[in-house]
Amino acid sequence: MGSIGQPLKRKEDHRFLTGRGKYTDDIVRPNQAYAYFVRSPYAHAKINGIDKAEAEKADGVVAIFTGADLEGIGGVPCGWQIHNKDGTPMAEPPHPALCTDKALFVGDEVAIVIAETKAQAKAAAQLVMVDYEPLPAVSSIKAAIAEGAPLVHADAANNRCFDWHLGEKDPVDAAFAKADHVVEMDVVNNRLVPNAMEPRSAICEYDPSSDMTTLWTTSQNPHLIRLLLGAFVLQIPEHKLRVIAPDVGGGFGSKIYLYAEETVVTWAARKLARPVKWTAERTESFQADAHGRDQIGHARLALDKDGNFLGLHIKNKANMGAYLSTFAPAVPTYLHGTLFAGVYKTPAIYVEVEAVFTNTAPVDAYRGAGRPEATYQLERLVDKAAAQLGMDKIELRRKNMIPKEAFPYQTPVALQYDTGDFIACLDLGLKSADWDGFEARREEAKKRGKLRGIGISTYLEACGIAPSALVGQLGARAGLYESATIRVHPTGSVTVFTGTHSHGQGHETAFAQIVADHFGVDFEAVDIQHGDTSQTAFGMGTYGSRSLAVGGSAIVKAADKVVAKGKKIAAHLLEASEADIEFEDGKFTVKGTDRSKTFGEVALTAYVPHNYPIEEVEPGLEETAFYDPKNFTYPGGCHICELEVDPETGMIEVCNITVADDVGRVINPMIVEGQIHGGVAQGVGQALYEGCIYDDDGQLLTGSYMNYTMPRAADLPMMTVGNHVTPCTHNPVGAKGVGEVGSIGVTPAVINAVVDALSPLGVKDIEMPATPQRVWAAIRAAQG
Amino acid sequence: MQVTITVNNRSITRDVEARTLLVDFIRGELALTGTHVGCDTSQCGACTVLVDGKSIKSCTMLAVEADGHEVSTIESLEKNGELHPMQAAFRECHGLQCGFCTPGMVMSTVDLLQNNANPSEPEIREWLEGNICRCTGYHNIVKAVQHCASGTKGA
Amino acid sequence: MQNFEFHRPKTIAEAVAALKSSDGDGKLLAGGQSLIPVLKHELAMPSALISLADIGGLDEIRLDGDNLAIGAKCTHAQVASSDVVKNTIGALAKLAGHIGDPQVRNRGTLGGSVAHADPAADYPAAVLGLGATIKTDRRAIAADDFFTGFFETPLESDEIVTAVLFPKAEKAAYAKFASPASKYAIVGVFVAKTGGGVRVAVTGAGPKVFRVTEMETALASNFSSDAIKDIAVSADDLNSDVEAGAEYRAHLVGVMARRAVDAANG
Known part of the structure; x- marks a missing residue:
């Protein structure tokens, strides 16, 4: 097996x-x-x-x-x-x-x-x-863009770093001109401190x-x-x-x-x-440490009378902090603006982002990086649209989803999705969460004096940022490929050198599973080495959920090279033509015969080349490959959160989190679930607990665990994780990426649930993090 | 000041400054680097060790206070090449990812089961108040503790 | 952290002498769960620490007539798990069992907490709410006279808390709304009905633990949460920070007081 x-x-x-x-x-x-x-x-x-x-x-x-x-x-x-x-x-x-x-x-x-x-x-x-x-200091986006604001850098007028756009404006204007409904909202995406332990x-x-x-x-x-x-x-x-x-x-970007x-x-x-x-x-x-998120924005969605999305206009502002951290400019732009199609077939999208300098710590990618901000904005907007149009929030989503027959699907914001099945994920999520049974649970909670709410987010994200040629055009000053070297030792054990880096993701295990299966050797016979520039050819590291999709693909490519060389050696040993050699289950076999050599025998021959095709191949069995992906990968799915609000104190208890994701082919389901759990915890953290606050003078008010709330064990429930796989079509592993789905997908589901719980009281929106005080204040404000 | 502390069953005598934190003594003097420091406000619990069998935060105790006492660190749990049942449970249930909070988590939950051999899920979560993990969402840590408790019942 | 001299006296008299000889610049060290963080952040830089570790007789829990006497060195864990405490003033055992986290409860002590007089600590609410008496090496101080201000008590620089005497309660409960970040009380309300009457003590909300006499009067005639549902606490002198503004705290005092009364009524 x-x-x-x-x-x-x-x-x-x-x-x-x-x-x-x-x-x-x-x-x-x-x-x-x-x-x-x-x-x-x-x-x-x-x-x-x-x-x-x-x-x-x-x-x-x-x-x-x-x-x-x-x-x-x-x-x-x-x-x-x-x-x-x-x-x-x-x-x-x-x-x-x-x-x-x-x-x-x-x-x-x-x-x-x-x-x-x-x-x-x-x-x-x-x-x-x-x-x-x-x-005088500017400590927020609003302060930075105020007229006459002090300048962080003398040569950055109006504290502006850039003023960027994506998509075409005219079709979006036309969509709004013919729209039956326009839904709009202001959204704040709270600043976070990554806090790897x-x-x-x-x-x-x-x-x-x-x-x-x-x-x-x-x-x-x-x-x-x-x-x-x-x-x-x-x-x-x-x-x-x-x-x-x-x-x-732990890293999480930081x-x-x-x-x-x-x-x-x-x-x-x-x-x-x-x-x-x-x-x-x-x-x-x-x-x-480089902080995360910190955007404010305005979103407008045009719909026809039946609720079909016609156009989307996003106008956001992003905080870069005091200096430009390594990848900071990519976060609110190409990792953000490209995500606004989400899982929907919105035909016209135009995104404008202005980035500003402030007297705060630099802001850069934090688990999700741009994609959580886009997803949050989009999924809050869709919920608001459902409320405004009086439509069911599930049906509105379903109606606008890209059907699985439409792939490959070209979005109006540059990305081309290769594959997915959003409706299957939605249905799986609804079933696992018992969405239909919710109203009974709401009633039961009411008897206990609690306001119960349910929220959903259907989302897609883009991982394994690539290919190098494209990202070069978009402004990257580095390539985004990955390397792998596979060293097969004389007795058939294997050391793999990967350019990715594991800081919790379990590469030493999952990558070994790939190599063990590829060569038909024992899992214990494979070691993964990473993290040392003197060992690995080159590497772009681990972020953006790229390691398995990109690094794993490089490993497969190197493994293919090893097998190709092995076939030459085996052909010589078996006195057959190379074209007739098949490799399966750790054996090189002459097609249609029972004559074979094991992987170990071939490896030993490569290092003890007494009987060897020395004119054709060199001794040794070690191969290096570089893999440059053809496209991003597109994991996504459906996250559902159910929670209860104590209306007297504003305290929220998260009752259930249900995840139905498509992360592509799964190598190790235990590790995949663990990645989702962790991402969800950080996503819930953003929604309910974590908020980095500077005062007007730029002093950090949340500078320790005394006042920056890290989610603890008692703040989170057990999670239900389901998976509906459509393998990635353009990499040899079939994997899409899983590191960030939790922190991207769950945050809007949580806030949608909070608003759902409070909506009977007239609350329509709440800012993140939805702390007890904020919830209490929102209830009070709604009740006049 | 001279202190004599029994660390992992070994009596150790050293001269330390009075201000030396127990965690710095363990990591710096004894090179037992399994005990970690993750915060400076006594909250994250990465530095959790047992003193006289009870879990404490070694970043909030002076080495001189441990004089004459017994300290057990994560390095003491494995016996004869066999993981302690709690260590084994964390591995079995994938209760760790980056591993940084893990020694503190393990030491803390070992103490939990000493106090309460069969804790409920809410009791486990409440006990973990003093240990922060950023990787696992706690799901599999809670499972690991449950797994260990069920396996050690009656043992 | 600045360095300091470290003393481990064997008796109270030796400890007092060590404090005296440090010219008011020495500090007592009990469990250290408040003091060591203060030293780490150099919010205090004492020249000497005088440890109570080797002084015997300070960690007993016993019934003393109508009082429950708890030694100053008793850890929170010890109080939380004590059968005597559970049977006499269950609310106190529960309160102790929710201070900080398990590791803190294994080191932190009653005497340390009371003497530190942190305005967001839990014990002061019980001490004031039960009308306890703080015993020191030289006198007994009533709770009402003890918490005089922000981290302020009448303790002299060489005075040592030895025990706290809690009157048995007919009914008592503590309701805490904890800071999601620090787990200190944003508002904690201890409500008790003892031989001395009804008391309502609030921690976390103000610059020091305080009583709400209007609620006490109402509860004295009708010990039910209904009796205090219309009593509002003014936000004027309450704390305000990133987690909770004064008005929210004032609101929570009402909510937590009602919940404490309900809990006390079982």
Whole structure:
């Protein structure tokens, strides 16, 4: 029996369960020193001078560096360039690794203090005297675009980063002109702090004898860090810079980017020729990890008298924060605007997005990245349309869904969907959630004094962003392929080197299942290696739910090459023609005979080539492949949330979450379900609990777990996860991606449920997170 | 100050500064890096260890307070190459993803079953108040605890 | 965290002496669940910590006539699981069982919580709501005189809480609306009917724990949630933060008080 499709237990678990995981902060290098960053307490301030004399005299201090010391090295680069409506490039102000003349957000890195111990570095940091001259700050989108607003960057007029659009305006105007109904709403997509449980950390060691720099860092994509850090910032050639992302304790996007801290730590370790280590405190994570979401927008939907969608106009504003993080410009644009067709056959769509700078932490991709914002806006709008037109919200969705016969389906916003069956997912979801039985449950809850609501979202998302040629045209400064090397050892065991990175996703298990089945070898005979630039050919890392669809496909491609070479060897051993060799279940067989050689025998022959077609093939059995996808993949489905509101306190209890997704072919159902559970928890978190708040002066009011609500075990119910598979048509794995579906699909379902629960009281909308106080206030406002 | 602490059944005597947190002692002095630090406000529970058999947050206890006491960390659970039933249950039920919160989760739920051999789902969820996981949505962690409780019943 | 001297006295007298010799700059360390976070964030930088760990006799729970006497060093977990507490003032055991989380309850102590006087802590509501008496190494202080302000008590810098005497209650219950983030009380209301009358004490809502006398009067003549359903608490002096504004807190005081009364009536 093959292992694909089996819920095999994870290979990585034993080390994590026994405390043997190796995370960056666990790494200790001889003679290492510790770093602590001096950070700006102001959201916007001129730095008139920095006096480090006192601090330099403090116990254990090795060195203190400021922006002035870094003169000559590059700033932290942005990896994606967006163009304005008029074709001009976006504003792209510099991001010095340490502040020079100005600090632009609370937590901005002003100086690095390096000492013998962590405590000494922290104590000395308090003695660094920075002469700040506080300046007026803009801490929200609204403040940034207000007339006469202070400028975050002198050369970004009106605090504008870009003004972008997608789709055609004229057909949309025409749709609205002939519409019987127009539904519109303002939507806020709340700002989030990613909060991977492992805080960011970096340790760098420089070996002068080999001129080799080794950086261990909490990264989702070590090769990208090497490229940006080496080529763009510190001018270290790739062969002299090794980046290792060991075990990484969650990322959710926040560990994709090149950050100032790892940049400065690397520079300092080289300068001092001594290992330097930095690990963030959670307070620093709140201040300086790239945040997520933070959009405001207005959406208008045109419908005919029967409820058919005619056109959609989106006009949104996105917060970029103080500097452009690595992929920030792609998030509210190509990862967002392209999603507005959703699962619907809306014929005309026009999306406008203006991005602004503010005196807040940089904002970049966070689990879902642009797609949750689009999905939330669309699915709230559809619910509102149903209410406004007096139509059933399920029937309105069903009527407008792209039927399965319509694939491949070209949307008006660039994407071409290859496959899907949205109605099947909808029906599966409705059945699993017992949608039809809801009213009885609502009545029962009413008797207990609770307002019960049910909400649905039918959605689609785009994963495995590609192909490279296209994303290049869209502004990406990198390719988006993946690599894999398969090393078959002489006795037939296998090591696979992948350019993706696993930080919870279970690649070491799922990828091994693919390879084991491909070669017909035991699952235990396959090891997956990742995270070290000195081992893997190249890699683009893990984000955007790309690893299985793109990285897995590269592995299949490399495996095909291994088999092709194996056939040549087997043909020689079996004295048959290569064309007559078939490979199945781990055996190379001469077609129509019982003459065969096992995979292991062929591998051994490749390494002990005594009887070998040496003129035709080289010894050894190792192949590398690069895979550049032809298209995005399109997972989607239906999420349903049922909850109860305590009308006296505004407290919400989530009762049920039902998921009916199509994530394409499933390799390990246990891991797939786990990914959905986790994504759903974060999606519910956005809807009900999490909200990052800066005050008008740019001070972070939610800077710790004391006031930023992380979903806990008691805040979530058990989840019901169903799956309706339509395999991806254009990659060899058939997988679509699962990492982000939860955080994309569930959020609007939750808010739709809240509004459904409160609608008998006259509540029509509620802002996220729907905290108890907000719910209480909404009820009060509705009741006058 | 000199402290003598029994860590994972080994008596250890060291000189520490009074301000040394127990977690820094465990990770830094003893290189037992299975115990993690995930926050600075005593909430995430990644640093959970047992002191005299009870779960505590080692980021909110000084090493000097542990003087004369017994500390058990995640590294102590596996015996003779066999996972502790709670570790095995987490593996069986996929109760972990990135693994960072996992040692704290395991130590905390080991303590739960000491107090309540057969907890209900709400009791498990309430007990986990002091442990934050960002990966699993807690679904499979709760399942793992249930699985372990059912397996250890009567044992 | 700044460094400090660490003392582990064996007796109360030694502890008092250590506090005295630190010139008011030393702090007592009990379970440390409030103090250590304060030290980590350098919100306080004492020159010395005087641990109560080795002082015996402070962790007993016993009936003392009409009072339940709980030693200052009793952990929340100990109080929550004590049969004596459960049988005498069940509401107190329940309250203790919902402070923080299990790990915090295994370290945090009654004396530490009371002396810290955090305006959002749970114990002060029970202490004031039951009209308890705080015993120190030198005197007994009535609850009404103890919580004097924001993190403020009449304790002298070298004074040590040794126990709290809770009067037995005929009826009592605590209803908490916890912060979803920190799990501290946004509003917690302790309602009790004891030999001394009816008391309603509110934590979390204001700068310190306080009583709602209007509710107490109404409940004294009719101990039912109906009796207080029209009594509104003014938002004027209540706390306001990102999670809950003053008006919301004022509203919650009413809701939680009614729920506590209902719970007390079983």
